[in-house]
Amino acid sequence: MRLLYFAWVKQKAGISQEDVTLPGEVRDVSDVISWLKTRGEGYEAAFADLSVIRCAVDQEHGDFDTSVQGATEIAFFPPVTGG
Template sequence: MKVLYFAWLRSKIGVATETFDPPAEVTDVGTLVEWLKTRSPKHADALANSKVVKVAVNQEHVAYDHPVSAGDEVALFPPVTGG
């Protein structure tokens, strides 16, 4: 699985992308985000308020109950505003 971090998430975590094999219990976006929080204090801080973190799986915006699998690309980003 490839995880991409954007904007202040990337700044707080310190990397733009990570590739890994998550544990078997990571089956959806919500459990992925919870697992990511355990990877480091930086991850925990950046993802502390997951209500403001938006997610796309394979370049499609999804909810936290959306399933994920090993070959997915998951993007995490803050809310986007237009103007």
């Protein structure tokens, strides 16, 4: 599964994208975040305040309870600021 990070989430995590194999018990986006936070300080810092974290599963906006089973791409980013 490919994980993508954008804007300050990318800066704090220290990585823009990576291919990972998620543990079998990971079912939804919140599980992915919990798992990521065990992988180092950068991820802990990036996901310290979940009120400013948004996500997309397979390039569609998702929520923390969106299933990631069968997904190929999950992205994490702050609230968008285009326009």
